[in-house]
Amino acid sequence: MSVFLQPIYTQTVGSSGAASITFNNIPQTFTDLKVIISGRSARNTGSATDNLNVAFNSTPTVSTTILDSGSPYGSPRSFRTSYVFGELDSANDTANTFGSLEMYIPNYTSSNYKSSISDYIAENNSGTGDYLVSVGMRASLIQLSSGITSITFTTGTGSNFLQYSTFSLYGVLRQGV
Amino acid sequence: MATVIEVDCTTGISTEREQTAEEAAAQAAMQAQAEADAKVKAEADAAQAAQLAATNAKLMALGLTQADIDALLKAAKA
Numbered sequence: 001m002s003v004f005l006q007p008i009y010t011q012t013v014g015s016s017g018a019a020s021i022t023f024n025n026i027p028q029t030f031t032d033l034k035v036i037i038s039g040r041s042a043r044n045t046g047s048a049t050d051n052l053n054v055a056f057n058s059t060p061t062v063s064t065t066i067l068d069s070g071s072p073y074g075s076p077r078s079f080r081t082s083y084v085f086g087e088l089d090s091a092n093d094t095a096n097t098f099g100s101l102e103m104y105i106p107n108y109t110s111s112n113y114k115s116s117i118s119d120y121i122a123e124n125n126s127g128t129g130d131y132l133v134s135v136g137m138r139a140s141l142i143q144l145s146s147g148i149t150s151i152t153f154t155t156g157t158g159s160n161f162l163q164y165s166t167f168s169l170y171g172v173l174r175q176g177v
Numbered sequence: 178m179a180t181v182i183e184v185d186c187t188t189g190i191s192t193e194r195e196q197t198a199e200e201a202a203a204q205a206a207m208q209a210q211a212e213a214d215a216k217v218k219a220e221a222d223a224a225q226a227a228q229l230a231a232t233n234a235k236l237m238a239l240g241l242t243q244a245d246i247d248a249l250l251k252a253a254k255a
Contacts, residue, residue, distance in 0.1 A: 009184050011191055019179035019196050020204065025187040051215075053207050083207050084214065156215075158208050160179060169186065 004173040005034065011167045017042060017160030021167050022152040028109045030171030033148065035103040038166045042159040043090035049122040049134045050090040051156025052101060053083040056148050084156060086120035087134050091162070094125040098165065099134075109147035116140045 011021055026033070041050035088099030099122035105114060122134040142148070153167060178195040185192075196204075236246050 008186050009189060009191075011182060011184050013182070014193070016180050016193075018182045018193075020181045020200070022181065022183045023186055024183055025185050027186060055207065083210060154204050154207065156208060156212075158204060169184075 003175045006171045008169040008171050013161045013163055013165040015163050017162055019160055020152055020154045021161065022150060023169050024150045026149050027171060028147055031174040031177065032172035033105040033108045034170040034172055036168045037101040038098045039088040039101065040098045040162045040165055041088055041090040041155045041157065042162050043155065043157045044092060048090060048092045048124045049087040049099065050159060051084045052086045052088050053154045053156055054085045055083060055152040056142055056144050057146065057150050085118045085138060085140065086136060087122050089122045094123060097123045105148065111145055114142040114144065116142055
């Protein structure tokens with residue numbers, strides 16, 4: 001059981017925006033990792049939200065999404081390989097709103113493939129968007145046979161993360177460590 | 178060229194620099210994959226919706242009301 005959450009680093013994007021955020025040299029002394037993001041993409045065309053892509057250890061490690069929200073009456077299903085761990089607000093959404101996303105990676109130092117869970121919500125108060133609120137939960141398999149030492153975040157459209165987007169990385173220790 | 182932010186979690190030092198051409202290419206590849214994934218998902222959702230609509234129509238043709246069908250679906254998911 002995880003009982004201790006230690007902040008590792010919090011990065012807030014400055015006025016020039018950022019194409020990517022990378023946490024390098026992640027300590028291998030914790031049990032699990034937790035990421036909390038408050039983010040907004042500069043995307044201003046197309047869909048209301050923007051995807052959050054995640055790469056581990058500097059390479060776009062393929063992650064198989066094994067559970068995703070379906071349409072009404074739909075069933076969760078395995079349907080793809082993906083780097084997409086969720087969605088964030090874009091510049092198409094209500095001004096000054098930021099999407100919220102949490103990601104949890106147990107046993108991130110393992111040499112076996114690692115599971116991950118992420119949940120997110122992106123808000124759009126305008127009735128003209130393709131949807132008002134995007135919410136979802138995804139379980140993924142990170143196909144990496146070494147410990148995670150680096151995590152890189154980019155948007156699905158290549159747009160910048162906008163100012164005040166915040167990325168926080170936490171280490172989690174199990175009881176007795 | 179876009180800005181990238183790198184954090185060294187060991188030293189706690191955050192660095193901003195310009196994105197390299199190689200990084201931009203890798204990011205573009207990820208975007209292309211993500212777009213392909215999104216297309217597959219959209220097609221799967223559309224196919225599932227079409228199948229459900231067709232099934233719904235068949236059930237209504239048998240004399241069931243929409244309320245009957247909804248009740249059956251609710252019971253099946255319970």
